[in-house]
Amino acid sequence: MNRYFVLVSGENVTLAQAEVQALIRASGIEASMNWSGPLALVRCHPDPSSFILERAALTKEAGAVVFESSSFEDMMQDDCWDQIRAWIKPGDSFYIRVLNLTGVEETRSRESAIRLLGESIRTSTGAKVAVKNPVVSILLVLEPQRVLMCESNQSRLRSQLRRRSPGSMPFFHPSMMNSFLARVMCNLAGVMPDHIVLDPFCGAGGILCEVSHIGAKAIGLDLSWRLLTGARINLMSIGDADYSLIHGDAHSIPVRGCHCVVTDPPYGRSSSTRGAEATKLVSSLLQQASGLLSKGGSVCLCGSAEMNVLQLMTDCGFTPELRLPVPVHSGLTREVFVLRF
DSSP: OOOEEEOOTTTHHHHHHHHHHHHHHTOOOOOOEEEEEEEEEEEEOOOOOEEEEEEEESSSEEEEEEEEESSHHHHHHOHHHHHHHSSOTTEEEEEEEEEOSSSSSOHHHHHHHHHHHHHHHHHHHHOEEEESOEEEEEEEEEEESSSSEEEEEEOHHHHHHHTGGGGGSSSEEEEEEOHHHHHHHHHHTEEEEOOEEEEOOOOHHHHHHHHHHHHEEEEEESSSSHHHHHHHHHTTTTSSSSSSEOOOOOOOOOOOOOEEEEOOOOOOOOOSSSTTTTTHHHHHHHHHHHHHHHEEEEEEEEEEGGGGHHHHHHHOOOOOOOEEEEEETEEEEEEEEEEEO
């Protein structure tokens, strides 16, 4: 099997790791994966990096491991140059970055390594250094016992998600989930383009929009006509979104045969539940879940830590596959749960 790497962002490494693992599972690729902080090394076939970069909100870059050596000095002496010349062609442009996972910060040594490797590649291949838009982006990973030379591809999705922030939507409401977390939840649930995905507390459609960007059919339900109208405006702005919106009560959801439920139950002043207790709404959803889903379906639910969602699941006889904290600020932590049916 070939080896690949995935580098996730540092804001919530545990959540990012779970997202990558869920995507590998959803892709159907058989893989072994080892994590070192934000870096995963993946052994598998075929290459999963394009799919992960296309889908993962919390992955910064990914690609193939081209060469491994016990140290940088050994790498410069090892028989890697035939591989490098086959990889980097004359006239190509390249750029080198270093990821130091040794726990020892040696800026001068790192800069020296970049200069030495860059000059060696330039003279050996005839390629040129380019900081902007290089043909080949090289990531040199320094670990305590080895050095990896990787061909890296950057995430384009992350910049798209920033442009899809709630404040940038045609219709905004303060209860809307940010696009990054909405995408992560879709990925944790295993949403795929041919799926039917329900959000029974859809509000203005933050989660539904990410469902639609993935290419799945989105079904939203909410008590508020105003927020449903906002969700329609947001979904229409996507262009090719396949969606249905229902004005209704989550205590009695008129939908069957979904592949996934991805939802952020309402709470707080900006919610649209007309005074219903959030815990009662979540309990009702959990009691209905098996009837909403097709065989093998999943639920990904985000709730305030104060809601004690774990106890609600336990009371309904469920054990979550995942329970992941999502710190919002010093006074608020949310939790993401995944159930499989």
